[in-house]
Amino acid sequence: MRHELIICTRNRADDLRQCLESVAAQSRLPDRVIVVDSSDTDATRRVVDDFRSGSGLAVTFASGPARKTVQMNAALKLLDTATDIVHFTDDDVVLDREYLAEILATFDAHPECGGVGGRIADLPPRRAKGLVRRVRRAFLLDSARQGALLPSGMNTMCRTGSGPYRVDWLSGCSMSYRRRAIDSVRFDETRARAGSGMDLDFSARVAARTQLIWTPRAFLNHSASDIERDDELLVRRRVVRSRWRLARIGVGPVNRPAVLFAVMGDTLMLLAMTVVFRSRTHLRQAIANGVGVIEAVRGVPV
Incomplete structure (x- = not known):
């Protein structure tokens, strides 16, 4: 099962570095990481270059406008045609070591579902x-x-659950989809800057055509950086x-x-x-x- 990870970022080089370090530590590594950046400096590019050389993972870096929904759609265009699962996470997230493995296991256990989300461990x-x-x-x-x-x-x-269950939407910092479930779905580019509500909009439209599953076994920490908010x-x-x-x-x-x-x-x-x-x-x-x-x-x- 080929799977790729998408991260869109802007002026958060230090946050992104921590996120990428947690990606490199995954027990089930992604086949490729796609980073779309709209930063004002080249600090983020340097972080991605260091990650590429240090992790050995396939990495694609692209520049985009300061509009996150446009960046997300640009990243979708970069997916390999053979990719089965696409993961989205935020640049200020740290993934648990088993995060991607548990997401993929949930897809395997629920062949009817088109999307899977994990637990945000540090929710207020x-x-x-x-x-x-x-x-x-x-x-x-x-x-x-x-x-x-x-x-x-x-x-x-x-917030809680002893096992996976069906939901109406997925949080943007923890959402993964079968490629075939989102082939004709794109992020709403009328939404400015950080794209307020774009994850709810996108995932709810996917939920209209397929099941979405939330699992407590895949978890991450979301620091909610105050940069660019x-x-x-x-x-x-x-x-x-x-x-x-x-x-x-x-x-x-x-x-x-x-x-x-x-x-x-x-x-x-x-x-x-x-x-x-x-x-x-x-x-x-x-x-x-x-x-x-x-x-x-x-x-x-x-």
Whole structure:
């Protein structure tokens, strides 16, 4: 089973070095690593050159624009025609030694599935509990089911499980696909910069045609580098626009009334916290929600 690994990166040479070191340590090495870079300097190229010479792995390095979805699609064009499985991970990830082996074993054990994702071992703990959690679920902001895509466009993370199970979407830092399952699927190039929501959009469209499986046995650590990340309020606006776009193009169960209902619920909760905690931060977040809705309705790209 030929498998290749794709990493898209921008100005994170040190993070990428750690990621590539974990790739070289895999018990089941990829047949090739494809790195698409949009950095402002040649530091990343030097890291990739060092990795190529030190690991002995086949490596393809390509330059692309500072738009991650364009980079991802460019990487797909570079795949060998004989490749069966394509893995995607982020440049700020460190893979467990058995990560790729466990992903491939899951494909073998589930021949009907078209995609597999693994466990992000260092996810922050869930904060919502009790009444707050119930209110969030009532507003379609959360679900008891892990790996769910809700009509509001909200998606729940997979955190626990004794074995593999079916999910609605895969996280961008840990998603692998059978080549045949994604031959006619491409990343949404209307999404700017880091491509907010692109993994949800892409994987949910794949899920419409085949099964996606999450396995706790393949795991990684995701440091979530703060380099090349938008500020929290801009991210919040982009998330609202992303969910609206999912509804507009008909991805999974996502629909516009549910998106608006969830944003309204989240905004009401933020305003309540503004009053209770006298918090300007929560007020700014509530305002960002409203701005995100206005931008979405006006057709501002994600």
